[in-house]
Amino acid sequence: MKLLVGYTAEERGAEAIELASALVASTPDASLHIAIVLPAAAPFSAVYPGGDHGYSTILSAQVDQWAKHALTLVPEGIQASVVARSVSSVAEGLISLAQQVDADGIVLGGRKRHRAGFFMPGAIANALLHSSPVSVFMSSPTAIETLRAANGKLTRLTAFVGDRPGAKDVIELSAQIATACAVPLRVATLVLPYDVQDPDRDLDAHVQATSDYLSQLTASMELDATIDVVVGRNLDEATGQLSWQDGDLALLGSARLAAARRLFIGPKAQRILGKLSVPMGVIPNPGSGN
């Protein structure tokens, strides 16, 4: 597997490399492309007085130093290279680099930010989550802690699915990643009371039906996956019900309004992302007729 790491020379960059390394570690042809993006030249905000002041020379020396350091963070056995590029938009630059090197996904290190109780990915992660043609993986310090507790190795993939059409695609893509990473797959579904008309009467049956449906689906795909159906009064509570182990990675699908083979995170997925404390990935819409 080949991943593009959006790297900044500080903890979040190091965390991104840590997550990316864990993802590719046991895959064939493991390689990381570490991208350092620089702002594009903006001639209309001319630096005055004195022009450039030698800034581009000093910046390039600094980037060389950062690049060398980034390579030392990659474990043995994983091929790694650094690319530094000026881009007018960080997210667009990362996407075009990922396409250029034919990467299977983009990895970012991030910080969780809560605004009015809502999880807000950073501006760059947010842009990627709404436009990337490849999977986007994100870490946070607490997520990296759980990965470290598993000696930096992935131990399981958890794919979040709904009971709507599209679940199959998410399971399929997740299974491919799980196979590549040689880890077991868990398929998780959150059931909320308002999924059924009369919760008191129908909820248990609905949970059972969902569980059966997913078992049949995975069986028909010849997958060996555990099924986990959790119930909660709301999305947050349901997400909280799910048990996690060290080395878990959560995968979510794109919203259905995503363009074919693009990523577009829905409000529900965004809500779930905010509750998770394991590394997570969002996988693109596979596209119809494909």
Added chain:
Amino acid sequence: MSQDLRQDSNPAAAETGLHEKGLSKGTVGVMGLVVIGISSIAPAYTLTAGLGATVAEVGTSLPAILLAGFLPMLLVALGYRELNNAMPDSGTSFTWATRAFGPMIGWMGGWGLVAATVIVLSNLAAVAVDFFYILLAQLTGHDEIAELTTNLWINIPTTLIFIAVAAFISYRGMNATKVFQYGLVAFQVAVLLLFAVMSFTSNQPFDRTPITLEMFNPAGVESFSAFAAGISLSIFVFWGWDVTLTMNEETTDPKKVPGRGATWTVLLIMALYVAVSLGVLYWAGVGTTGLGAGNPENQESIFAVLSGPVMGPLALLMSLAILSSSAASLQSTMVSPARTLLAMGYYKALPTSFAKISPRFMSPSVATFVTAAAAAVFYVVTRLVSENALWDTITALGLMICFYYGLTALACVWYFRAELFSSARNVIFKFLAPLIGGVVLLVLFFATAFESMDPDYGSGSNIGGVGMVFILGVGVLLLGVVVMIYMRITQPSFFKGETIKTYKPIK
């Protein structure tokens, strides 16, 4: 700006820097360059800040001095262009002067540039704050709001907030876009022209002064010291123009665009300055009472006083033009000293922490905050000790510009000493132009510095019988000498020439 480093390939590849500027293709045409040039000059700001102080020195010869002040600027800028072409990657007085004259003079060149920009930052912030309150007063119709700026308890905190916001924006690496610059420049020019037209068509000028040809005669200035002070102030009003000459790769045609852009910029700016200064002279005269341009009360910010009586309710536009131009310049000028401080840290002329670059925003971190802090401290000190802080800082700024410009011009002559006479072109651009420009500016520097010891110089503020401008200007330079000696003792490698080699021509 693209590079690849591979772990499994030749490690020497890591040494290849990003030496291209990362500009795929130049996008700036003549028109764009004129806009960049005018926005760097920020005419609405420079006129309000510089016009009054210049009138105080030269009276009705204002237009002549404005035009004459451009000459040394032109001569020095030609030398700048040669240095910029020879060392495009270093592009600053600090490295240029170090390469030419060695570490000590180079250090002072860097200090001079940083000091000049820190002074102008504090002045920009002050002007922005003044017009912020004037604009609020005009918008709300409560004249007393404009007076808030004279209350130090309100003025100083507001100014510090303006400086902090500008520093934050420049730290985050946010850049002005093309549309923004075009809009800002068009607005400034339009409002200034409107002011000139309205002052000539006014029914009741305050002190109608007929326009005479004598106003364009530089020899009409009474004394050499007034002439010197006037010129050093008018260099300030053209400060920014030389950016048009040093832009090369950014332009669509590096052979033609910079020359044409620079010419059009200076023609437009001169026309604008002449129109506005004649308008001010015609409407207000140089009398020292009431609304006269010679009244010391009016000199620290001429448009703050005149735009209301001249433009009536449209004065609102003038306040907006000056506020936007000074606030935009505050942010863009912040980048310059931060980068010079960063370079000085990187080459170990200052503590190495100054060389820190933010990995997220790719901008100087420590250097940006030191710049902002220095501008804030300079502002607070000047505001507290001077009766007329804006006026004194502008005069001290003229002094500082003369110092580092003059030094850099001479660095050009000395740097190219082996090839000065190898062609007619070199004789003009590498020898005569920078030599004359540099000598003129340094003479102006010493003349103004000497004059400014007089306690009555400038606004007339003084400490212990020594003029405020001298204390601000020369004091800051002497502070630089102290810091330099301290750095030489604690961190000698730069001063031993280990980080930047002094250039020696091959015989």
